[in-house]
Amino acid sequence: MDVEILSRVQFAFTAAFHYLYPPLSIGLGVSLVVMEGMWLRTGNPLFHNMARFWTRVFALTFAIGVATGIVMEFEFGTNWATYSRFVGDIFGSALAAEGIFAFFLESGFLAVLLFGWNKVGPKLHFFSTCMVCFGAHFSAVWIVVANSWMQTPAGYHLETRAAGQPVVLPEGHAVTGADLGTVRAVVDNFWEMVFNPSSMERLAHVVFGAWMAGAFLVVSISAFYLLRGRHLPFAKASMKVGVAFAIVATMLQMISGDIAARTVVEEQPIKLAAMEGVFETTPGTPMTLFGWVDVKNRTVLGPQMPGLLSVLAWGDASKPVQGLLDLPEDAFLARWHPDAKEADYAALREAYWPPVQATFQFYHIMIIVGTALLGVALLAGLKWFRGTLFRTDTFLRRAFLWVLVLSVLGPQIANQSGWFTAEIGRQPWIVYELLKTSQALSRVVTANQVLLSMILFLLVYALLFAAFIFLLTRKIQHGPEPQDESEEMPESWKRIIRNRAARA
């Protein structure tokens, strides 16, 4: 196997594994703020128990998130050294900002959140919870900004060195093999880089996806307790927080998904065509609901809604969405293949398509799972409103609670397939229309080294995942610890409960 495939698989594997955890941290972070805020407002010890139980779950996910996150930062240098040299001037500052602004905030206040229950007053503790939540969101900001720059680069120019002096390259310079190691992207305007054409849309999409992961985890564990008839007051209260949060997050996600897709239409038409499996450019472009791409015959098999894609993309049923057979455009090919004749362009195009089948399928998995989650969340909301959500007396009600127990997998599947769509859909580029993935590898790393590290990661992560699932299951079975006015609670905390009793 060659270094490129191995490095890509290793990066995909370590990134996908890592990404199981940060969304839970972000989503649970918001839940913790809500629960602890409710506890401070109402003084109901139930919320205190909730906050403490979910904090422990949070700690578990956070530790693995940190440990697997360092791997990602190292891999840019170890496996993608040429990429690092090429983008360091831009990408590096986002990464450093993430460390300074997000990780320190998160890890610092996490200490107070986890170990500070007896050390600080309730207000300071709540402030720490907010800071942890804030820090988790901040880390999403910087890493999504960095990734979005790879999708839609902006605020930069290319430069090379001649006789020790920097030379600005003209816009649209096609990077060749001879350029590697000398040509680099250099920042022109920091804010244009940060607010590149896709960063804000994608940030919203990532954050709402993370909220869904946190919300459905709370929903799932609460539903499990309801089914088992254990910790009922706790389960009902948690379920309410979870369902409300899930509805909000899922609705927002639908809106942000629509906006993010429109950006793809504008900025990365090839990716969009691959996502939707569009080959021919026809007016009233249909949308395929699900199906199988027959790349060889340039067609997609599956049920289609006529004109829907044009409507979603342009708000105009007659305006066509560009198909893969017309992409990339002639002007682009003329730049990258100055020697090719126009007659040859058709044959050149396919080399600039991403793997169409994979892009199409991951995208559709995301859409289908996301829509199903919206249905589940709304139905749960309806049942809550009608007062049947917490009842387990009929088969259907129990079955629905089981659906809720399993719903925790939904956001994880959707988040993962969303990222696979975004990253596979960008291929063959590592930085869109600037640098190819095959050009970005470390030049001194051999296939055997990558194979060795990959086996190492597979073993370690398998062990880690098993231990995580095992501990999470044990934690859930153990349940929250009831603590009202126990010995351990400091005076300032007890006062909250007493104030509430006085008010009542």
Place this chain on the structure above:
Amino acid sequence: MDLHIIWFVLVGVLFTGYAMLDGFDLGVGTLHLFIKGDHGRRIFLNSIGPVWDGNEVWLVTGGGALFAAFPDVYATVFSGFYIPFMLLLVALIFRAVAIEFRSKEPWGWWRTMWDIAFAAGSVLSALLIGVAMGNVVMGVPVRPDKEFGGTFLGMLNPYSIFLGLTTVALFAMHGGIYLAMKTEGEVQATVRGWVPKLIGIFIACYVCFNMLTLIYCPHVLETVRARPWIMPVVLVGVLIVMNIPREIHKGREFNAFLSSCAGMGLMMAAFGLTYFPNMLYSNPDPANSLNIYNAASTEKTLGIMLVIAIIGVPLVLAYTACIYWVFRGKTQLTTHSY
């Protein structure tokens, strides 16, 4: 002021911060198996419990700063040191999750398993950091195209391995002093018994290491001759390390810990002053060395990053100090502990 020099200092400060802070919790890990009994081990873990992941962030941020300010150094070192860095990652992962998982279950085998993972991960991390440093000090082959020209086996030279062992000894001493400060009663009595030995081992290693430097790194000797004002820095560092046993003897663990931190800071300062302006010394062909000019990002990026640092670093220092303040005093076990 030259932005390149500022960033040379800032990257140095970040890695020094990492060594001082994660140094003591790697040291606690190194000593972990030597304390017998579950209570003692839980005290050890919980002494670093609230702060270890914050300490590790210094490495992440240092790596990020290196990537942003000196991308060529980051790319050359990380791709060149592929296998050692992958092992370092695995070691860091193991010790991180061992801390989190260990006390979650009461079974003996479970706790022993994670105790070993925590200790082995800590020792291996310290060793690999030292070996990497050793190669940086001694210089590695760098090709004219800035790529690493050496081999993995070439990195396992006696000098670097010895610096690895010295780093393990340094962190163990640092961690021992930290533990003496954070514990009480029987555990503290045990740890206090260790500290003089740990200091002795480190000083022996340190002396040998300096002699090896004279043998293996003629370029370092040359630089020190040309910059004689480095010697006082080294000397003050040695004096401060010598101060540690005195403070321990008088029962002032906090002062001992500060001395240990200051000693590490001065060692890193001496290294920085000697190494400047290089970021990766090329041996055998010094002309190919990566330095703060030929391996840096543009001045514009260095300037933007400086603004980020000016906003961010005071904030970080402020709340890091607050958190150490909240968790000051002796480590107690509660229901929230590991």
